[in-house]
Amino acid sequence: MKIYAPWEKAFKRVSTPFETFLHAQTTTGLILICMTIFALILANTPLTDDYMNFFHTKIDFNVGEWKLSHSIHHWINDGLMAIFFFTVGLEIKREILVGELSDIKVAMLPILSAIGGMALPALIYISINSTGDASAGWGIPMATDIAFAISALVLLGKRVSPALVTFLVALAIVDDLGAVVVIALFYTDQIQMLPLMLAGISFLVMFMFNRFGIHVILPYFITGLAMWFFMLESGVHATIAGVIAAMAIPSKPKLAPIAFTQHTKNLLDEYDSYPESKDFTIHERQKAILQNIKDRINSVSSPSSRLENAHHLPVSLVIIPLFALANAGISIDFSSIGKTILEPVSLGIVAGLVIGKVAGIAGVAWLAIKLKIAKLPQDSTMSQIFGVAFLGGIGFTMSIFVADLAFLGNEELIFQAKVGILVASLFSGLFGFFWLKYTSKTDN
Numbered sequence: 001m002k003i004y005a006p007w008e009k010a011f012k013r014v015s016t017p018f019e020t021f022l023h024a025q026t027t028t029g030l031i032l033i034c035m036t037i038f039a040l041i042l043a044n045t046p047l048t049d050d051y052m053n054f055f056h057t058k059i060d061f062n063v064g065e066w067k068l069s070h071s072i073h074h075w076i077n078d079g080l081m082a083i084f085f086f087t088v089g090l091e092i093k094r095e096i097l098v099g100e101l102s103d104i105k106v107a108m109l110p111i112l113s114a115i116g117g118m119a120l121p122a123l124i125y126i127s128i129n130s131t132g133d134a135s136a137g138w139g140i141p142m143a144t145d146i147a148f149a150i151s152a153l154v155l156l157g158k159r160v161s162p163a164l165v166t167f168l169v170a171l172a173i174v175d176d177l178g179a180v181v182v183i184a185l186f187y188t189d190q191i192q193m194l195p196l197m198l199a200g201i202s203f204l205v206m207f208m209f210n211r212f213g214i215h216v217i218l219p220y221f222i223t224g225l226a227m228w229f230f231m232l233e234s235g236v237h238a239t240i241a242g243v244i245a246a247m248a249i250p251s252k253p254k255l256a257p258i259a260f261t262q263h264t265k266n267l268l269d270e271y272d273s274y275p276e277s278k279d280f281t282i283h284e285r286q287k288a289i290l291q292n293i294k295d296r297i298n299s300v301s302s303p304s305s306r307l308e309n310a311h312h313l314p315v316s317l318v319i320i321p322l323f324a325l326a327n328a329g330i331s332i333d334f335s336s337i338g339k340t341i342l343e344p345v346s347l348g349i350v351a352g353l354v355i356g357k358v359a360g361i362a363g364v365a366w367l368a369i370k371l372k373i374a375k376l377p378q379d380s381t382m383s384q385i386f387g388v389a390f391l392g393g394i395g396f397t398m399s400i401f402v403a404d405l406a407f408l409g410n411e412e413l414i415f416q417a418k419v420g421i422l423v424a425s426l427f428s429g430l431f432g433f434f435w436l437k438y439t440s441k442t443d444n
């Protein structure tokens with residue numbers, strides 16, 4: 001009998017794509033907490049100047065007279081975050097095709113709740129900031145940070161039903177889709193038509209690759225990179241290219257599962273027909289068989305599925321933590337924090353994320369259930385939906401991202417927005433977690 005170390009057993013455990021997704025989001029959430037704290041420490045110590053200067057360092061790319069020059073902060077927000085949005089796009093596509101959003105009866109509750117959780121926060125914010133530059137921030141409290149929200153729910157373990165976790169995932173995916181649409185339509189600079197047209201042509205080329213049955217990743221990567229550049233030059237935020245590119249990646253495998261099973265059985269039978277050598281080396285033909293099986297494994301998995309799985313780790317461990325490090329570091333004067341939080345921008349964000357999200361998500365869910373348009377997730381209660389609605393008020397990553405777009409160049413409003421986001425996200429996360437912890441214990 002073989003004896004495995006605990007870590008080895010963990011690696012041998014087979015996880016479904018949904019479980020892999022949950023683990024990736026939980027990992028991201030925990031790392032985000034550490035990186036946010038680290039960024040706040042750097043921004044409030046004597047190292048603050050070095051911290052700020054580092055992220056404002058320019059990185060240039062030159063080819064002849066052509067030059068692309070941006071700060072490290074800009075490369076993270078416009079470049080690396082495009083990969084994050086690409087992964088978000090793949091997740092949205094999967095949920096629509098085969099996930100929780102593929103069955104309209106099941107999807108109705110999270111879809112309606114997400115819409116309520118986007119609309120009401122925006123209305124609350126704009127009611128407080130109806131004029132001036134501050135009014136541009138209405139999109140900030142609409143967002144939910146999927147990593148933080150799911151992390152809090154997963155940490156509760158068996159206190160919450162799997163259906164409730166699925167409800168939050170579907171809600172957050174719809175929320176991400178809404179944020180992408182808002183960014184594309186409302187947070188765009190002056191549009192340059194020629195680059196935008198070239199970006200559109202790039203997408204059509206990727207779409208034709210899909211229609212012609214091309215499953216090799218490289219052509220999509222090269223064309224997608226060109227689309228990102230054209231989008232950057234067009235004035236539309238470059239990260240949108242990531243979501244659009246994801247829509248063109250094939251979701252159907254090259255080889256049907258039943259064909260894979262039969263061919264693989266035949267290959268394994270042929271592999272076993274060769275006698276085992278004394279030195280445990282394998283025959284050249286066996287090596288060819290193993291390579292053939294490996295190729296067939298790639299063929300039975302769609303390119304979109306392979307890319308989503310491949311991107312979870314770098315996005316979770318590198319891109320999102322770097323984004324937090326570059327954007328969460330704000331210098332806080334604790335003697336004036338009370339005054340800052342009462343500024344209209346901060347107040348609008350806090351009210352939107354705390355009150356608007358809860359009323360929008362839980363209120364619409366209650367109404368949809370009462371009207372029999374939707375039904376509660378299995379083994380869940382309305383009090384748990386209320387707790388999940390609070391977790392929906394964790395804005396963080398996407399809210400900070402939208403704040404930088406909404407108040408571009410206005411450091412004072414960006415500072416007020418980030419203070420509001422941090423305060424609201426902290427309160428919503430803690431309240432939602434402890435509410436679910438104690439009500440779930442009582443209800444179950």
